[in-house]
Amino acid sequence: MESKDVEPNLYDRNCGSRQVLDRIGDRWSVLVVLTxxxxxxxxxxxxxxxxxxxxxxxxxxxxxxxxxxxxxxTVHATVPPRVDYALTDLGRTLLPLLSSLQAWATGHLAEVEAARTQYDTRP
Amino acid sequence: MESKDVEPNLYDRNCGSRQVLDRIGDRWSVLVVLTxxxxxxxxxxxxxxxxxxxxxxxxxxxxxxxxxxxxxxTVHATVPPRVDYALTDLGRTLLPLLSSLQAWATGHLAEVEAARTQYDTRP
Structure with a gap:
């Protein structure tokens, strides 16, 4: 092969992996997948x-x-039409990751809030 | 105590854990912490x-x-002043999580891109 394979690089603005990061980091996407x-x-x-x-x-x-x-x-041919949403197999691979994000956000909330108060009230 | 302790709830718009999720999901925050x-x-x-x-x-x-x-x-009293940034202990607890996000984003990039092409070209 003439062209060399390039590893995905999150730091490169032109790499698609950065767009993927935006999706899996997006608050509403995270909440939908977890639901x-x-x-x-x-x-x-x-x-x-x-x-x-x-x-x-x-x-x-x-x-x-x-x-x-x-x-x-999935759209069901009822009147009115019923539309169902489900995770795909690929979507399901995100679950352990997003559960960890959720656990971090809830588990470290008090520390983050304490840091904010300190920052906002410093001289 | 009169008030009951409430578990942090990511689904509640008023819960601070949702703001924390926004921070750890934010693309630039992720890239800074990883750097x-x-x-x-x-x-x-x-x-x-x-x-x-x-x-x-x-x-x-x-x-x-x-x-x-x-x-x-940390601001160093040099001329011009040198400013250093470092992870705190709390910031360091994010690393395993963000490394997993990075691995997912780079590891599943091809699948996501294939799905997009299929979506964009469907009849």
């Missing part, structure tokens, strides 16, 4: 579970996750 | 390593990480 860890959910169930997400953001997040192959969308 | 994994760095070294970050974003990211107690900032 789907339980199993298939309808749009309305996701909207209810994830406090504060707008309809626009939820729709956009689901579309992004579907495009990235992390979530599947 | 500091090697050891102390100056501002200019961070700017050089992290391709595509603007001065404004890097300054803002470092300030946020410092405020959250993840990064320490």
């Amino acid at each position: 789907l860890a339980d199993g298939v959910k309808r749009y309305s169930e996701l909207a209810q579970r994830i406090d504060g997400v707008s309809q626009k953001m939820l729709t956009q997040t689901l579309r992004g996750l579907e495009r990235d192959g992390l979530v599947s969308r | 500091l994994a090697d050891g102390v760095k100056r501002y200019s070294e961070l700017a050089q390593r992290i391709d595509g970050v603007s001065q404004k974003m890097l300054t803002q990211t470092l300030r946020g990480l410092e405020r959250d107690g993840l990064v320490s900032r």
